[in-house]
Amino acid sequence: MAEAIEIDGSSPVAVALIEALGPQSVLLDDDVTGRAAGIWRSDTIKARVLVRPRSTEEVSTAMAICHAHDQPVIAHGGLTGLVESALTSPQDVVISLERMNQIEEVNPLERTMVVQSGVPLQVIQDEAEEHGLMFPLDLGARGSCTIGGNISTNAGGNRVIRYGMTRDMVLGLEVVLADGTVIDAMNRMIKNNAGYDLKQFFIGSEGTLGIVTRAVLRCREAVSDYPTLLAAVASFSDLTAFLKHMDAGLSGNLSAFEVMWNNYYQLVTTEPATNQAPLDSSYPYYVLVEAMGADDATVEAVMMTALEKELIPDAVLAQSGQQRQQIWALRDDVEQTMRFGPTFVFDVSLRIPFMEAYVEAVNEGLESHFDEVRNFTFGHMGDGNLHFVIAVGDGSAEARKVVENCVYGPLEEIRGSVSAEHGVGLEKKPYLSIARSEEEVALMRTIKQALDPKGLLNPGKIFDA
Ligand SMILES: Cc1cc2nc3c(=O)[nH]c(=O)nc-3n(C[C@H](O)[C@H](O)[C@H](O)COP(=O)(O)OP(=O)(O)OC[C@H]3O[C@@H](n4cnc5c(N)ncnc54)[C@H](O)[C@@H]3O)c2cc1C
Structure with missing residues (x-):
């Protein structure tokens, strides 16, 4: 594990990066710390050095320099x-893929x-x-997320029930390893059973095994019709x-089979x-059904x-593209859940037969700890994937711990997963x-x-190496 030294523009690693890649490719200090740390976060980036490579070669050069300096790197x-x-x-260097944006x-x-x-x-x-x-992958963050992030988190989204997750849509990958080695796995065929399918190690590994630089994506023929309906449902068994x-x-x-609780x-x-x-x-439940x-x-x-x-007691089938968008807008308007103060967001996976009792157990747990509970429940139910946005307490670390125990505890005996599609990061690492x-x-x-x-790539995320 690398020694924890704070890095800034005068650090030898930053000087070497600027020398190799030029000052335009390396942002320092306020240009880095002024950036938001994430889309729904109020804090800013703590690292003070951010590299913006324009090519695989530049990523490789940057990684080789960081490797020589025992420098941790976050993509x-x-x-x-x-x-x-x-x-x-402050001990990290960021490699942002923002300038590697060519099709x-x-x-x-x-x-x-x-x-x-x-x-x-x-x-x-x-x-x-x-x-x-x-390209079948689709999720609410489509305008801001990158394909490299989708690959590194094995993103799921709205059409998994038909097309699978990101790993099912990637034919080939190019990855730069921690020491700067470029792995060319840019397979372009649907079938290739010659030995291990190494790209799968990197898909969903959250930047802990390599930096994804390029990919061969599997598209499908365009679909002209997207019939979409919204149905009300009276019970979970229905x-x-x-x-x-x-x-x-x-x-x-x-x-798509997207369920919204009342x-x-x-x-x-x-x-x-x-x-x-x-x-x-x-009605207790509403379902968005899409049949591309x-x-x-x-x-x-x-x-x-x-x-x-x-x-079902009632349903409406969209009669136009506009009506279809209006139905999808209900499912995508997740930001409404943020209007009740601090919230905790969850993404769990479980077998559908356990789902009703599980949601009840989560709510009972929350109600036994907090006076006022709002647990907005929705998700890709057809994939066994539920999301909770829970507004309780003051948003403190103590409240988070209690809420996490209420959500994750009941998963243990039914062998569910603490992450269906978002990944583990730091947040779910203890679970x-x-x-x-x-x-x-x-x-x-x-591995x-x-x-x-x-241990230079995204150290401390998912598990302690
Ligand atoms: C409104 C909203 C809706 C969402 N809906 C869904 C959903 O339906 N399904 C779903 O799965 N997720 C969803 N997400 C989560 C998120 O959009 C996905 O996780 C997305 O794949 C992240 O992509 P990104 O480019 O933003 O990655 P980042 O947030 O920048 O990074 C995510 C992880 O990937 C690593 N990484 C990024 N790029 C690379 C790279 N090139 N090489 C190596 N590692 C890299 C980072 O280090 C980090 O560990 C949603 C988020 C929001 C805000």
Whole structure:
């Protein structure tokens, strides 16, 4: 482990970085500490040196210099991560991928795109569309997050039920290791079973094993129709039956099954929120169902059968692109949850049969500790992924601990996970053992030791090396 020395513009490592890459590529002091530490954070970056490489070669040079100086390095993408995995200290150097923002190639025949890792997700989605393609990854932070951050967190999002997580959309990767070695794993084929699939080590490793510099992405043919409906649901058992009904009836076209508990739906359809409520707000659950590539008539027929079978009491099918956006706006208006003072955000994974009792256990736990509890509950229920935004107490570290115990404690016996899609970072590090066995964590340490023996890449995140 490197010695903890505060780094600034006069430090030998900073001088070497400026000499090798030029002053335009290395920001110092206020130019770094003036930046926000994250999208929903009120603090600023603690590191005082930030490198902005323009190419893989420059990333490699920067890493080799840092390696020679035993210098810890934290990679920064769009800083939309929600688990404190990009936080820095004055001892760190930041490598920001913000200037590696080029789309190098789109191949409509092979349905691939070659990108640098600093390209924002939305730019990739738009570029795919211009070529008659679609890049299926989609999440609320699409305008700010980068593909390098998506890869490093193995982001999930709205369409996992159909297309999988980020790791399912990456064919190849280029990564710079801690010592500056460039690993060219820019595979462009769908199938390649020749030995270990090394790119998977880096996908979801939160910048602890290497800096992702380029990627080959797997796109799909563009889809012209996005039928979307909002349904009210009267009970949790009806919710699971409705999921099965829609999945079976849509013959593989189900692309989102996003559930909002009543308190979330009420919040996003009541002033000061500006969304209209398409359905009466008295039902316990609401589901957004999207069926990319299906036609409206099929979706309507499957929806009508669900109404006839009384799986759902009410539903509305979007009749235009604008109505579709209005339904999605309900699900995406997560920022409304921030209006009740300090909040704690959670992203847990569990088997659907345990979900109803689990949510009850979490709420009972919270109510036994706090007088006033707001637990806005929603998520990618079709993937077994729930989000809670919990507003209780004063936001103190003590309150956080109590809330974390209420949320993570009941996961242990049902073998759920403390992270469905956001990652671990610093925030969930104390709870890693709930989701991973001792043997798994030991193997993670072995891999970290093999790839980064000096422990320079994002030290202290996920687990202690
Ligand atoms: C409104 C909102 C909605 C969201 N919805 C979802 C969602 O539905 N699903 C989901 O999964 N997440 C979601 N997130 C979380 C977040 O957007 C994702 O984690 C995203 O993938 C992070 O990308 P980023 O570029 O912002 O990465 P950053 O926050 O900059 O970094 C995240 C981690 O990746 C590392 N990293 C970044 N770039 C690189 C690189 N090039 N090489 C190596 N390591 C790197 C960092 O060191 C850090 O550990 C949401 C966030 C917000 C604010």
